[in-house]
Amino acid sequence: MIEMINQIYSNKGDKLKGRQLPIMYSSREHSFFSISGNLATQTPQAVGWAMASAIKRDSRIAATWVGEGSTAEGDFHSACTFATVYNAPVILNVINNQWAISSFSGFAGAERTTFAARALGYGLAGLRVDGNDPLAVYAAERWAANRARANAGPTLIEHFTYRAEGHSTSDDPSGYRSAQEREEWPLGDPVMRLKNHLIEIGEWDEDRQEALDKECVDHVKAVTKEAEKNGILGHGLHHPFKTMFEDVFEELPWHLKEQSEQAIHERETKFPEGRPNS
Ligand SMILES: Cc1ncc(C[n+]2csc(CCOP(=O)(O)OP(=O)(O)O)c2C)c(N)n1
Structure with a gap:
């Protein structure tokens, strides 16, 4: 469940590296494909x-x-x-x-x-x-x-x-x-x-249902807190910006190389102090 919440937040624990919409979960381990x-x-x-x-x-x-x-x-x-x-x-x-x-x-x-x-x-x-x-x-x-x-x-x-x-x-x-x-x-x-x-x-019976409901809510709250340690949306604790150009091509084509250099340059000019984890 922590992994699912990491995916919702697209945080640094998200194995999909922020490349999928929230709730479009994937888990290789469970043979579950988004x-x-x-x-x-x-x-x-x-x-x-x-x-x-x-x-x-x-x-x-x-x-x-x-x-x-x-x-x-x-x-x-x-x-x-x-x-x-x-x-x-x-x-x-x-x-x-x-x-x-x-x-x-x-x-x-x-x-x-x-x-x-x-x-x-x-x-x-x-x-x-x-x-x-x-x-x-x-x-x-x-x-x-x-x-x-x-x-x-x-x-x-x-x-x-x-x-x-x-x-x-x-x-x-x-x-x-x-x-x-x-x-x-x-x-x-x-x-x-x-x-x-x-x-x-x-x-x-109703009592067991009530106990189960509470157990589920408590579990979701606890794992959400745990996942939030890896960052929440807009927090900066996401995957480094340049990773969006990675993992698709074995050799980055020239036009994407150019785009990535330009994007990194613009980011550095805009945020000369740098941003955490970006
Ligand atoms: C090819 C494509 N066209 C349009 C959309 C925009 N879109 C997102 S959800 C949706 C409705 C989907 O309805 P349905 O297939 O009945 O599934 P439900 O959301 O009801 O589970 C649309 C049109 C999209 N994501 N992809």
């Missing part, structure tokens, strides 16, 4: 990774997640074609939360058919699951994972859900949808549903 800011590119990447895994006779499979709005991107359709043609061991998850920022899912074709139904046209297995039912999601995912592991083919899973909050903290949903819509959504909060279900079958 989505890309260029929406839907993760879908052909996941299919390619799965194809490579199969070719190398590796037992690992790939799973990827994409928003319903992003399925309108060409990358998603290439991914579906490659997945089926090469029988890639991959799970393509479509999170249909019905909104792509201010665009209703109809802009991606939701009024004509479901996202799960599209799988059939490609020759993929397609499932549509109540995305707010954690047990149903688990069951669907497990089925698809077992299928991929048995080399029985890729699966597309549509998770039908709803985005209650704004797209981001700079988004105000009252500008494009009714204020009651959120209250009218019938399928409820997945965490509450799981909690209520477990209480009903006698596996859980």
Whole structure:
């Protein structure tokens, strides 16, 4: 969790060196690869990774997640074609939360058919699951994972859900949808549903829930403090400025060399005293 918070702050502990948007986490150790800011590119990447895994006779499979709005991107359709043609061991998850920022899912074709139904046209297995039912999601995912592991083919899973909050903290949903819509959504909060279900079958109770909530909040607070030792945004404790030119080319091309020298020169003229860690 500390590494995730380092990534949010783009601080000196951030293994991605401040090159990714906050919340687009990556962890090599956990085989977790970030989505890309260029929406839907993760879908052909996941299919390619799965194809490579199969070719190398590796037992690992790939799973990827994409928003319903992003399925309108060409990358998603290439991914579906490659997945089926090469029988890639991959799970393509479509999170249909019905909104792509201010665009209703109809802009991606939701009024004509479901996202799960599209799988059939490609020759993929397609499932549509109540995305707010954690047990149903688990069951669907497990089925698809077992299928991929048995080399029985890729699966597309549509998770039908709803985005209650704004797209981001700079988004105000009252500008494009009714204020009651959120209250009218019938399928409820997945965490509450799981909690209520477990209480009903006698596996859980309110006191344990309260204790768990507190434990989680305390843990997040403690690790945030720990990560903040590596710096917070705008603090100067980030990766040295010149590192933005590194790690892409083995030999920096002449024009980037020129740009980097110019940038460093301008910085030195602007901040003759120097800035910490820059
Ligand atoms: C290729 C591309 N086009 C547009 C954007 C801007 N953009 C960022 S998020 C977003 C909406 C995505 O909606 P959806 O795919 O439904 O996913 P959600 O955010 O609902 O999870 C858009 C249009 C982008 N990042 N990349």
